[in-house]
Amino acid sequence: MKKVFHGFGLGLRKDYYSEILATQPAVDWFEIISENYFVDGGKPLYFLDAIREQYPIAMHGVSLSIGSTDPLNKLYLKKLKSLADRINPIFISDHLCWTGVGGINSHDLLPLPYTEASIKHVVERIHYVQDFLERQILVENLSSYVTFAESDMAEWDFVSEVVERADCLLLLDINNIYVSARNHQFDPIDYLKGVPAQRVMQHHLAGHSDYGEYIIDTHDAPVVDPVWQLYKVAAELFGPVSTMIERDDNMPVFSELLAELNYARTIAEPIYTQQQTSVVLPTAGRYHFASPTMAMSVQEQHNG
Template sequence: MPRNRFNAFSEYGIGVGLRVPHYDEILSKQPVVDWFELLAENFLADGGRQREVLDRVLEQYRVVLHGVGLYFGSAEPLDRGHLRKLKALVRRTGSPWLSDHLCWGSADGRFSHDLLPMPFTMAAARHTAAKIRQAADFLEVPISVENISSYAEWTASTMTEWEFLSEVAERADCGILLDVNNIYIVSENHGFDPFTYLDQIPHDRVSQIHIGGHSRLATHILDTHDQPVAGPVWRLYGYAVGKLGATPTLLEWDDQVPPFEEVHREARKANRFLAQIASTQP
């Protein structure tokens, strides 16, 4: 399958999130890892332990930046101070793209520190796409937006989530970070076919994939990132890469974090699906 302009890094393979409990092991043992995903807001300071770890990681590994603070769906304009810090970090790390979430999370100068779902309307799509274009122009790096998990829906919505994601990506001319765990979660919480979601998005805009674990409660599934990837999510992942071809894939494990080797071993399970795709290529 030929590369598209958003997935020009299919050789990146399988990445792991760089997390504090693993710093010492990674720096001392230097395990073989295809790449690390860095939570951008954790590395914006000019000095300190985080910057020291970053500089040492950059000596040996490729990294990709993943943000949680741009809030493309919020009504306020983008924070120029935050963008300047992100741009400096992009340049320092050489991150080939920057991802953040298709959500809102701030109002009247106050921040929820959560990824809140948006109403799926044309007005919201236009507003969000305009902010993504502004950020990409300022940062001078491709941006990919990630579909989030959600536990409630807006009655004002006039389209499906996959229609909204597609509309925003087309209007912003940006990439998509496809979180298949989140697709499974929202399909269970809101009652739709996750394979339809994967069929309907613009495949040529997917630049990266997230996989991760979740927790099933009495009425909802929560995106907890605290355990191995569930079987249904692996099946969705296999279906996704069958549609997309080789795509950089990142395992998220952010709570109750086990030793690094256990996390890396879980991430490498994705290789069996990528190998199947490679074996079918001409």
């Protein structure tokens, strides 16, 4: 199966519903926060359905808690599957993390110890989720602020083992790599080079808050120059990867987000054009990944 490139997208936020429908901006796709649409009706679904008629939609979750030792939440999975069946998303993703234990929700994305035991635990749960949804999912690397003393491998080695053994895909958040590299003092290029290129299906780009000795992933500011530079390296290493801008606070006028998105295009598209290559993904097996009517293969994109 050829790697599917959907172009350049934005996070779909309620601030922009009406403007998107009125102006139909030059955005290739939008990404929703899945949990915001676990409702039976009302304005969220009304606008989602209307925008879905014009644009492909990706689903991005924050509550799967794939790394927790609590049982997977079956009601949550049913709601996730129902929404996916409704909108046929190009991606379903969540974070490689845990969000709570013992029935207590931390309301945060918490890192895992990078150990063989953690790999086995997470892989088993990803298999279950993919079987339940009948789709491959993407898992996203975190920004982190603490590490575990028992970790015995680098984060990128841990992530690589998880996605390979689980036969899932990787949402590689470029800002998160930069944040964690600064906080834990590793080379972000080592991270990029350490993950399996054929599994990288999506990129996130976002802003953060810099406090000098540490930085926090806040999604409330424009993407900074070092992250753009890291994104350029990612484009060179991974080839065409669907990319989006995340913004969740201090929401700017929509035109500012469009300008950021177009800047991502100016970085990546010349590299993609120069490469003129298609990338083959691992066989998806019994899972389906993206609607064939929604995107071209990389090779088809290049050939016009």
